[in-house]
Amino acid sequence: MIDVGSRRPIGWAIADHLRTELINRALTAAVAWVIQSLGGSTPDTVNLTSN
Secondary structure (H helix, E strand, O other): OEOOOOOOEOOOOOOOOOOHHHHHHHHHHHHHHHHHHOOOOOOOOOOOOOO
């Protein structure tokens, strides 16, 4: 997952499959990174896109 504003990777996961749990782990890591970067406050919105 890439932060669109900074173009930095903020969440990722590695596995030998492409099941939903892999996407969920990457999304969880990205949301945790955003919350940490905001000093622990929860963001008002999280925008997701898939290409």
